[in-house]
Amino acid sequence: MEKVPMTVRGEKKLREELEVLMKRRPIISKAIGEARELGDLKENAEYHAAREEQGICEAQIRDIEYKLSVAQVIDVTKMKNTGKVIFGVTVNLIDIDTEEEITYRIVGDDEANIKQNRISVNSPIARGLIGKLEGDEVSIVTPGGTKEFEIEQVQYI
Template structure:
């Protein structure tokens, strides 16, 4: 498996989530044991809910633990300030049809959350089209609504202030 880029802050969030999930394990095991004591497991909603939660916990713990050795942790505050778009760049784009301006920060897939902070995965179609480009370049992205053409307005490396 190839290296997975992630910011220091993203890595710390993953570590915190993993610790929280592991902390929750004994509570779920206890809930399963208590539900078993109630008898008939076929119609025991508490038992089924606890088993479902256990399955989610174990799956998420396994996923995070299997990815962590492959993380390439990048300190966003030490990235070189150049005009070429790469990991950690905050980019402003103008949709050439609608003139709508969008702003994205390119981060790792395990930490990107557009709704939370405007970040997108470097593996996303938009980010893939942006990588290596500069201000003034135009890109085309195939999106569900069709092909979208953007012009790159600005490229900044804001570090942890994105």
């Protein structure tokens, strides 16, 4: 089984989500029991809705438990800052063409959210940055074309 990188924050978020789902389990079971008491199950909308909710909840629990079982939690705050871009770091970049500054945090697939500047380790930009050092200039092929960046700062936060 191949391990999947995940930040400490990502693991915490998944564990919190799992806890919420585990608390919903008995509530859903109770709703199924109450719906059964209403009679004919073939035409019982409450029963079918509760069973569907139970199926969704159980699938989400299995999914999160699997993700946690294959997670390799990486805490970059405990690593020595060498200025090298690795999983979990925050990278300040300067777009060489526009001189615009942008900051990205390199995270796991499930944690990625471009609106919050968290990019997946598997994204073209992250793959182009991994292994590079502060001060390096990189050329990255993205779906929108080739981008040129200078790595201004690498933060292990």
